[in-house]
Amino acid sequence: MTRYSAFAVAREALSYHTGWGRAWRAPEPKKRYDVIIVGAGGHGLATAYYLGRNFGITNVAILEKGWLGGGNTGRNTTIIRSNYLQDSSSAIFEKARSLYEGLSQDLNYNVMFSPRGCLMLAQTQHEVRGYQRTAHANALQGVETEWIGPERVKELVPIINIDGPRYPVLGALWQARAGTARHDAVAWGYARACSDMGMDIIQNCEVTGIRRDGGKVVGVSTTRGEIDCDKLGLVVAGHSGVLARMAGFRLPIESVALQALVSEPVKPCIDVVVMANTVHGYMSQSDKGELVIGGGTDAFNNYSQRGSFHHIEHTMAALIETFPIISRLKMLRQWGGIVDMTGDRSPILSKTPVENIFINCGWGTGGFKAIPGSGWAFAELMAKGQSPLAEEFSLDRFTEGRFIDESVAAGVAH
Amino acid sequence: MLILHCPYCGVSAEETEFAPGGEAHIKRFGPGASDEEFRDYLFARENPKGVHFERWRHAYGCGKWFHAARCTVTLEVFGTYPAQTTEPPQAIRDAISAKRPGWSWREFE
Ligand SMILES: Cc1cc2nc3c(=O)[nH]c(=O)nc-3n(C[C@H](O)[C@H](O)[C@H](O)COP(=O)(O)OP(=O)(O)OC[C@H]3O[C@@H](n4cnc5c(N)ncnc54)[C@H](O)[C@@H]3O)c2cc1C
Ligand SMILES: [Zn+2]
Numbered sequence: 271m272t273r274y275s276a277f278a279v280a281r282e283a284l285s286y287h288t289g290w291g292r293a294w295r296a297p298e299p300k301k302r303y304d305v306i307i308v309g310a311g312g313h314g315l316a317t318a319y320y321l322g323r324n325f326g327i328t329n330v331a332i333l334e335k336g337w338l339g340g341g342n343t344g345r346n347t348t349i350i351r352s353n354y355l356q357d358s359s360s361a362i363f364e365k366a367r368s369l370y371e372g373l374s375q376d377l378n379y380n381v382m383f384s385p386r387g388c389l390m391l392a393q394t395q396h397e398v399r400g401y402q403r404t405a406h407a408n409a410l411q412g413v414e415t416e417w418i419g420p421e422r423v424k425e426l427v428p429i430i431n432i433d434g435p436r437y438p439v440l441g442a443l444w445q446a447r448a449g450t451a452r453h454d455a456v457a458w459g460y461a462r463a464c465s466d467m468g469m470d471i472i473q474n475c476e477v478t479g480i481r482r483d484g485g486k487v488v489g490v491s492t493t494r495g496e497i498d499c500d501k502l503g504l505v506v507a508g509h510s511g512v513l514a515r516m517a518g519f520r521l522p523i524e525s526v527a528l529q530a531l532v533s534e535p536v537k538p539c540i541d542v543v544v545m546a547n548t549v550h551g552y553m554s555q556s557d558k559g560e561l562v563i564g565g566g567t568d569a570f571n572n573y574s575q576r577g578s579f580h581h582i583e584h585t586m587a588a589l590i591e592t593f594p595i596i597s598r599l600k601m602l603r604q605w606g607g608i609v610d611m612t613g614d615r616s617p618i619l620s621k622t623p624v625e626n627i628f629i630n631c632g633w634g635t636g637g638f639k640a641i642p643g644s645g646w647a648f649a650e651l652m653a654k655g656q657s658p659l660a661e662e663f664s665l666d667r668f669t670e671g672r673f674i675d676e677s678v679a680a681g682v683a684h
Numbered sequence: 685m686l687i688l689h690c691p692y693c694g695v696s697a698e699e700t701e702f703a704p705g706g707e708a709h710i711k712r713f714g715p716g717a718s719d720e721e722f723r724d725y726l727f728a729r730e731n732p733k734g735v736h737f738e739r740w741r742h743a744y745g746c747g748k749w750f751h752a753a754r755c756t757v758t759l760e761v762f763g764t765y766p767a768q769t770t771e772p773p774q775a776i777r778d779a780i781s782a783k784r785p786g787w788s789w790r791e792f793e
Binding site for chain 2: 509511512515520521522523524525568569570571572573574578579580613668669670
């Protein structure tokens with residue numbers, strides 16, 4: 271693998287940039303691997319990466335039915351923050367956020383992590399109390415956040431309307447170290463590093479069956495033949511229920527559509543991420559100048575990667591009240607992803623009823639920010655059978671009533 | 685945009701007039717149930733990619749709950765029926781079979 275550097279760019283310029291090699295190989299599947307990961311999204315690729323980097327397990331295949339990073343990882347609005355309420359959530363999200371800080375160096379791939387800061391607006395008294403509580407919880411967890419008043423919000427976001435008639439801005443939960451990253455680059459960077467360790471990323475390879483023997487996994491059937499494995503990791507987000515069914519169990523998960531949209535590009539006008547959970551919308555500006563906008567999910571099961579139009583209308587109405595300056599902007603593109611929602615809005619990183627099948631899912635509307643931490647913890651769980659960061663997120667919590675309730679904490683989760 | 689038909693008041697309307705209510709035909713477990721039965725009743729879901737049965741409420745109409753058979757991939761609605769039943773009526777199953785031969789959902793087919 272060529273190391274990417276300023277020197278390499280200069281050297282390749284001499285041959286008009288025709289000498290760059292492919293970032294990852296496109297191998298044929300082997301008959302057998304120690305570990306198979308299903309799903310080459312951010313979480314699957316990060317899991318494979320940390321299996322190799324932290325545990326020396328490199329006889330690994332990552333199977334992807336489409337193209338790598340083409341699921342929710344390539345469809346999300348890239349908000350990265352770790353100001354969650356519950357200790358177990360903060361632990362894994364803060365681990366992820368801190369890994370993001372060094373990820374470009376670690377992977378030798380520019381993931382464009384931009385710690386520009388994230389504001390979660392409080393627009394009702396209830397939210398004021400909720401976010402003050404979260405700020406206190408974060409202080410105890412060692413996650414740096416701050417409760418700020420409306421004047422400070424206006425300073426940070428000059429284009430915001432803080433005294434709207436219906437939902438004035440009463441303050442915000444501010445995390446200065448939160449931000450965004452380039453979603454594709456996160457998938458590509460991990461993929462390149464995995465391929466470099468000798469792992470096989472096999473695209474256009476859909477898993478169609480899970481072969482078991484005596485309650486234990488032995489391999490998978492795919493559109494590119496049968497492949498055996500010792501351990502199997504299911505990391506397929508919206509398709510988790512489909513894969514669980516192949517393995518003979520059900521999950522506490524519903525798959526629904528979540529949409530996002532971007533405006534035409536404009537000059538820089540907002541350099542932080544703003545989330546307005548009461549009115550249901552959030553916004554940031556990409557390096558290209560587009561305003562990146564998202565809102566809520568549809569409430570019915572959906573695998574179509576399209577959402578209902580009225581959600582976009584609702585989100586835009588809310589954001590135009592919050593940022594009147596955007597009312598004349600044209601929207602360029604809109605798309606949807608299928609997100610995997612659990613009842614407590616927290617993920618599942620767990621063993622399953624089938625021996626040696628592990629599942630990492632339930633990240634729903636907010637798992638991009640978690641990719642490095644989730645991969646770190648899930649790799650440990652798959653390699654050693656347990657992981658402190660993953661422990662609380664086991665499937666047992668639904669039998670024991672031990673929920674990690676973030677739906678109350680976040681209102682909207684991203 | 686889904687168009688649903690309310691089997692009570694006979695109105696066909698856009699989804700914004702209705703409120704989705706999740707999976708239908710869930711068997712209730714209560715006192716005396718095992719932990720697993722109670723967990724499954726509360727949380728485990730079919731979440732199928734394809735034929736699905738679900739609950740809807742005509743929220744901005746007659747206010748009543750009804751059931752719908754729908755495809756979660758194409759969003760096609762196969763039919764709706766009143767909620768006072770523990771299984772989908774034969775006419776609905778036939779309507780699904782005409783379009784999705786060989787379908788099954790839990791114990792129904
Ligand atoms: C519109 C939108 C906005 C979002 N905004 C944010 C945000 O701002 N911040 C944030 O933190 N999170 C956000 N999220 C959530 C985030 O995108 C996801 O939680 C995260 O990307 C999930 O990553 P993943 O690797 O688990 O899943 P994915 O990236 O979806 O990867 C799963 C992969 O599995 C593959 N697969 C499925 N079935 C099979 C099969 N049978 N065989 C082989 N492969 C299969 C799929 O093709 C897919 O590539 C958003 C999501 C959406 C849709
Ligand atoms: Zn009605």
